[in-house]
Amino acid sequence: MEPRLDHQVSNAVATVVIGNPAKRNAMTAGMWRSLPPLLDGLAADPAVRVLVLTGEGGTFCAGADISSLRGSAAEAQTLAGAAEEALAAFPKPTLAAVRGHCVGGGSQLAAACDLRFAEEGASFGVTPARLGIVYPAASTRRLVSLVGPATTKYLLFSGELVDTERALRCGLVDEVLPEGELDKRVAEFTRILAARSQLTQAAAKEFANGRTDRDAHWAEQARGSDDTAEGVAAFLERRPPRFTWSLPGRG
Known part of the structure; x- marks a missing residue:
């Protein structure tokens, strides 16, 4: 089967599946x-209120297809960087569901997501030093924001793989699930995310990602929204809230 990106939308959750199993989803x-x-x-x-990125079968993504580097490594890096930045800029919550190898370009994609849940036995590696590639500045800063400068240097200098225990300890992943429990937990958590205020999430994502110049914009959005009134009413009435705010210009 040809390498591809599949996707489906169900219950407000879009799931994008990296599919290239012959090469561990490279x-x-x-x-x-x-x-x-x-x-x-x-x-x-x-x-769509939430996006999940995962890999087909038992592997998340083993990175870039190395054969593509023989033509133009610079072009391959440019394409990977553009994809990573598009994922990081996705305006709704994103979650990487990781099994097996999450290496190289796969780790770039996982790091670009807001959250990362992994199944026990997964392994993570940032491996440009194995190929003599200069890791992009934006990718390096993103990794530093997740795991700190010392662990970033460890990962980038060595190209060594780390297991889920260390990944959880250093902040590279947010939750580690026993084998067979990842899909259930991802479905449960994305239901929670989809039920929350998209207004809160969109503002929080911008602020957490370093946009500190948009306080006035989000204050205006909040004033024009019914989400706060609905959230308070639902709390007092002991019922689930029905938030209605959506990203302007996106439906």
């Missing part, structure tokens, strides 16, 4: 190129 140039427009479409879909 990303080809075509796959890197197709990710940003796919994300744009899902971001604009008002039915």
Whole structure:
């Protein structure tokens, strides 16, 4: 089967699946190129409130397809960087569901998600030093924000893989699930995310990602929204809230 990115939307959750099982879901140039427009479409879909990124079968993503580097390593890096930035800029909550190897370009994609849940036995590695590649500045800063400068240097200098225990301890993943429990936990948690205020989530994502110049914008959005009144009413009435705010211009 040809390498591809599959996706489906169910119960407000979009699931994007990296599919290249013959090469442990390594990303080809075509796959890197197709990710940003796919994300744009899902971001604009008002039915989507959460995005999950995962890999087909027992592997998340083993990185870039090395054969693609023989033509132009610079072009491959550019495509991977554009895909990573598109994922990081996705305006709704994103979660990487990781099994097996999450290495190289796979680790870039996982780090670009807001959250990472992993199944026991998964392994993580940032491996440009094995290939003589300069890791992009934006990717390095993103990794530093997750795990700190010391662990970033450990990962980048050595290219060594770390297990889920160390990944959880250093902040590379948020939850580690026993074998067979990852899908259940992801479904449970994304239901929670989809039920929360998209207004709160969108503002929090911008602020957490370093946008400190938009206080006035989000205050205006809050004033024009019914989400606060609905949240308070639902709390007092002991019922689930029905939040209605959605990203402006996206449905």
